[in-house]
Structure formats: C-alpha cells, structure tokens
Amino acid sequence: MKIFLDTADINQIREAAAIGLVDGVTTNPTLVSRVEGKFEDIIREICETVDGPVSAEVVSLDAAGMVEEAKKLAAIHKNVVIKIPMTKDGARAIRELKTLGIRTNCTLVFSANQAYIAAKAGASYVSPFIGRLDDAGAVGMDLIRETMQIYENYGFDTEVIVASVRHPLHVVESLMIGAHIATIPSGVFEKMFKHPLTDKGIDSFLADWEKVKSR
Ligand code: G3P
DSSP states (O other), X not given: OEEEEEOOOHHHHHHHHTTTOOOEEEOOHHHHHTSOSOHHHHHHHHHHHOSSOEEEEOOOOSHHHHHHHHHHHHTTOTTEEEEEESSHHXXXXXXXXXXXXXXXXXXXXXXXXXXXXXXXXXXXEEEEBHHHHHHTTSOHHHHHHHHHHHHHHHTOOOEEEEBSOOSHHHHHHXXXXXXXXXXXXXXXXXXXXXXXXXXXXXXXXXXXXXXHHTO
16 A cells, blocks of 8 residues: 655655655645645645655636646646545546546545546546544545445546545554555654554663673
8 A cells, every 4th residue: 555645744744755655645725724835836845855646736616727727736747646626527627637647636535426426537546535534423434445346346547545544543444445545644654653562672672782782
C-alpha cells in the first residue's frame, strides 16, 4: 500500500519524506489554510519535495470553472493531481480532464454509488472519507471494502485513497482490505513507528550495553 501524507505543511512533508516512505501528498483547502503562502507556491514546493502525485483541490462548483482551475494547477508541475468534489459537475469535469490527460482525485466520497460514479467518470483516484463517516456513526471502513470490491468486479483502474484517516488502526484496516493508498496526517504517521515496548527494549539494551562497555 502506498503512503501519502495528508498535509500542506512543508516541514512535516520534508521530515517524513526524508525517511523515504512517502509516495505522494494530498491537500485540501482546509489544510492549505493552515500554512502560510500562496496556494500555487505551496503546491510547487511540495512537488519539488516529494516525487509522487500531489493533490491540489479546485474550489469552483461548476464543471467549466473546475476545468479552468484544473488546467492552471496542472501547469504548476507534472505531478499535480486535481482534486474534484463528487458532484454532477465534478463528474463532468473529471471526464473532460481525462480527455485532456489531466489526472484527477475525486474527493468528498461517502457512498459506494459515489465511488462507482467517480471511477466510471475516469478519476485516477477516489478518496472515501473514512473518519468523517465514523464521526457520523457509520463504519467508514465498510466503504473501502465495498469500493475495492466494486472496482475489482468491473476492472476499474481508479486507485482507492483511504482518506480522513484518524488513527493507526485505520491504516492497519486499509492494509488488511488491500486498499491501494492511505493518505495519512503526519501525527498518525508518527504513531505508526511507535510502540512502548520498542522504547522499553531500547532502554534496557542500552543500559545492559553500558555494562559490556565497562569490561
Ligand atoms: O484527505 C481528506 C482529509 O484531509 C479529510 O480529513 O480529518 O478533515 O476528515 P478530516
């Protein structure tokens, strides 16, 4: 499973990318609002830091506006993927952008029907929002299971990005289902490395090594 970072914070991205495990980045208007700078500059800097798909979201609600925004964003860097919300206009824009060779990530997906439409429209990626479904009292991960099954049934090549990831168990469940990608906030990425028994083990090995050193 590929790991994308779900942040627009270049420091978080640099730190995680330095380990060599980051395959791409996703942003949205909320994440961009949390950092300084012009949108285009933020996206360019991320593209220069991570060699993989970088999602940048449009804010137009009509298909023509989305396509215009998408063309400008796609011109920033070859790795930019255009995030398009799942609406009727969004589906139209996804279809049109595919004919122009511009990759899209269909976002704000909360149902299997929406995931199906995104793939049929030709989205390169689909982003079901797992944490927000959990918040609403549904089992978000069920949507990942359904989407993976639907795409397998019909041979869609749209890749499933597990989005709105809130904790490391979401990542494990994504792995068990066989999702293509999880986009992970940096706090969750940090937690994936940690286990108290690892820290305890290192402490006791180092303490015992002191005895060996002083021989
Ligand atoms: O990738 C989508 C993600 O940014 C949404 O996450 O935590 O705002 O539901 P969240």
